[in-house]
Amino acid sequence: MDAQQVAQVTEMMYALRNPAGIPTFPIIFIGLGVLTFALHILFVQLMLGTSAITLYGAFNNNAYWRRLGAAMLEIAKVSVSVAIVVGVAPLLFVQVVYDPHWYTSNVLSADWVIAFIVILILAYWAMYYYYFQNGKNQDKTVQPKSRWSMITSLILMLVVGFIMHSLTSQILHPELWKEWYMQNGKLDYSGTQLHAYNIWRYAFFISMAIPVTGAMLVTYRRFKSVREDADHDYLNWAAEVGKKWIKVGSVISTVLYVAWMATLPETAGNFATSVWGILGGVAVIGYALWAQLRLKGEARFCSYMALPMALVIGLVVAISREMLRYDILNGFFNYNFMDYKIVMDWYSTGLFFLTFAIVGGVVLSYFLTIAWKSGQTVGVYTPGATVNKLGTLSIWIVALWIVQFFVVGFYVWAQ
Numbered sequence: 001m002d003a004q005q006v007a008q009v010t011e012m013m014y015a016l017r018n019p020a021g022i023p024t025f026p027i028i029f030i031g032l033g034v035l036t037f038a039l040h041i042l043f044v045q046l047m048l049g050t051s052a053i054t055l056y057g058a059f060n061n062n063a064y065w066r067r068l069g070a071a072m073l074e075i076a077k078v079s080v081s082v083a084i085v086v087g088v089a090p091l092l093f094v095q096v097v098y099d100p101h102w103y104t105s106n107v108l109s110a111d112w113v114i115a116f117i118v119i120l121i122l123a124y125w126a127m128y129y130y131y132f133q134n135g136k137n138q139d140k141t142v143q144p145k146s147r148w149s150m151i152t153s154l155i156l157m158l159v160v161g162f163i164m165h166s167l168t169s170q171i172l173h174p175e176l177w178k179e180w181y182m183q184n185g186k187l188d189y190s191g192t193q194l195h196a197y198n199i200w201r202y203a204f205f206i207s208m209a210i211p212v213t214g215a216m217l218v219t220y221r222r223f224k225s226v227r228e229d230a231d232h233d234y235l236n237w238a239a240e241v242g243k244k245w246i247k248v249g250s251v252i253s254t255v256l257y258v259a260w261m262a263t264l265p266e267t268a269g270n271f272a273t274s275v276w277g278i279l280g281g282v283a284v285i286g287y288a289l290w291a292q293l294r295l296k297g298e299a300r301f302c303s304y305m306a307l308p309m310a311l312v313i314g315l316v317v318a319i320s321r322e323m324l325r326y327d328i329l330n331g332f333f334n335y336n337f338m339d340y341k342i343v344m345d346w347y348s349t350g351l352f353f354l355t356f357a358i359v360g361g362v363v364l365s366y367f368l369t370i371a372w373k374s375g376q377t378v379g380v381y382t383p384g385a386t387v388n389k390l391g392t393l394s395i396w397i398v399a400l401w402i403v404q405f406f407v408v409g410f411y412v413w414a415q
């Protein structure tokens with residue numbers, strides 16, 4: 001592309017920018033976008049990996065695999081909901097600072113964006129169908145019923161992920177947007193096509209399901225081992241599978257990461273050999289080394305570190321991924337999200353962080369405490385006075401939040 005063509009693309013992107021500006025510093029949106037993307041992809045990977053174990057268990061006659069499959073289904077179910085909830089957050093952030101890119105990409109593939117929701121609902125239903133068919137048969141040796149629904153669920157989840165991947169890839173090619181819109185001299189309003197993808201990048205993010213799920217297996221052993229009815233032979237076996245998955249999975253993912261870096265578009269310049277390009281891959285292979293060093297034997301403390309470590313590695317990759325976007329859009333096309341017009345709104349900025357810290361903090365602590373304790377209790381768990389107080393506090397905080405929402409809303413409306 002010559003300088004004039006690049007200038008045209010730059011101008012087009014700025015023309016598409018929302019003239020109303022944004023309510024706080026753009027770097028805050030990017031920071032939160034990266035953080036929440038790391039959380040999103042962690043739960044996506046957990047959901048895919050635990051679903052795969054569920055399936056493997058369903059087709060295997062080995063009693064341990066059967067049992068592990070049933071146990072991982074419980075985690076898969078929860079992970080899908082968490083992945084969806086924490087998927088919304090990066091979506092909100094990316095559409096604020098990269099609105100010209102996000103919306104163009106969405107409009108160009110509008111049918112797929114709508115299909116995304118429908119496919120996701122079907123995938124979730126299929127998983128629950130399998131669960132309802134087999135939920136009561138946990139740990140039993142009978143062959144699970146309706147295995148087709150679990151296969152369907154996993155395939156559809158992968159399709160959903162591919163749609164997201166393609167939308168993200170299209171963002172990186174503003175030079176092609178017009179071409180995609182005007183095909184063979186005709187305007188294509190249909191939105192029926194996904195125009196860009198990088199199979200290595202997609203495979204890399206999906207493959208990280210292997211080490212992340214390995215981390216879950218190691219954590220599973222540690223968590224369940226304190227129960228009075230713990231079957232240590234089975235749990236130790238599961239943790240050994242987990243360690244293997246972390247090590248082998250990290251190597252596979254590193255290879256795919258390198259393949260992704262080797263197939264970057266020309267507009268990415270030297271990103272692959274830049275600090276961030278290298279750091280992403282080093283972090284992934286570093287996970288295998290960490291597991292080799294820190295997960296020896298029972299690893300009572302480090303077992304609980306396996307998932308947080310996976311999150312840290314995911315975060316490094318998420319930063320690299322964001323730097324790649326910045327390098328292409330700013331480095332090559334001179335579009336800088338940092339020069340977005342700011343119309344400072346301290347109230348909404350403050351409310352966001354307070355909601356995150358106080359509402360999120362207290363309510364989440366309550367939920368997690370209940371989930372943690374009931375998972376480690378044999379039979380029915382009855383919360384003590386402190387946990388009950390935390391529950392009451394959570395309800396009050398949420399109620400207060402709703403009240404302030406309406407009070408401020410009516411106040412602003414009445415102005």
Ligand code: HEM
Pocket residue numbers: 037040041044080083084085087088089090091092094120157158160161162164165166167168169171201202205206321
């Ligand atoms: C449950 C199935 C899902 C899977 C398997 C999945 C998978 C993925 C993958 C692989 C990526 C990385 C794409 C890339 O960088 O190449 C991604 C990014 C993303 N996903 Fe998901 N996702 C799922 C659901 C969702 C949902 C329900 C939402 C939100 C409503 C969501 C929002 C996002 C966002 C905002 C990004 C980043 C976009 C960007 O930074 O450009 N995802 N997802």
